[in-house]
Amino acid sequence: MDDSKGLALALEEARIGYGEGGVPIGAALVAADGRVLGRGRNMRVQNGNPILHGETSCLQNAGRLPSSAYRGSTMFTTLSPCDMCTGACILYGIARVVIGENETYLGGEAYLKQRGVEVVVLGSPECKELMDKFIAEKPDVWNEDIGVEERIYSREGIKAPTGASDA
Numbered sequence: 498m499d500d501s502k503g504l505a506l507a508l509e510e511a512r513i514g515y516g517e518g519g520v521p522i523g524a525a526l527v528a529a530d531g532r533v534l535g536r537g538r539n540m541r542v543q544n545g546n547p548i549l550h551g552e553t554s555c556l557q558n559a560g561r562l563p564s565s566a567y568r569g570s571t572m573f574t575t576l577s578p579c580d581m582c583t584g585a586c587i588l589y590g591i592a593r594v595v596i597g598e599n600e601t602y603l604g605g606e607a608y609l610k611q612r613g614v615e616v617v618v619l620g621s622p623e624c625k626e627l628m629d630k631f632i633a634e635k636p637d638v639w640n641e642d643i644g645v646e647e648r649i650y651s652r653e654g655i656k657a658p659t660g661a662s663d664a
């Protein structure tokens with residue numbers, strides 16, 4: 498599957514999440530042969546569940562799969578994966594992680610690369626606009642989702658790019 502098509506599935510999930518009043522981060526897991534194995538979105542607000550991020554929700558919806566199913570698969574996610582979702586992708590041997598944007602938040606990309614996962618950042622303005630809108634409206638919910646009290650940009654200790662909004 499074309500990366501932009503995979504990201505479109507993830508973005509659709511993120512938009513549904515926004516409509517539900519949730520954290521608008523979505524994901525889609527696509528097999529090597531292009532089959533969509535699962536889709537999901539952050540369900541912190543909707544289900545009161547702190548571990549259902551976009552990627553983990555997607556993995557849950559994909560259900561139990563043999564390890565071979567993850568081989569060569571791609572996790573599409575609208576936002577750079579946090580430490581928890583980075584770990585889940587590594588655990589299941591997902592081959593590629595395609596990220597909508599990493600300006601709002603930079604998660605475990607360096608760790609993914611270090612563990613041999615291909616990381617592609619598409620720099621999607623639609624993904625960023627959705628997060629900007631959400632963080633401006635509900636900064637406290639966003640901080641809660643990434644486990645901080647005040648806005649941070651990067652889990653990798655990298656400073657926000659110049660011009661990045663400090664919402």
Ligand SMILES: [Zn+2]
Binds near residue numbers: 552
């Ligand atoms: Zn996460």
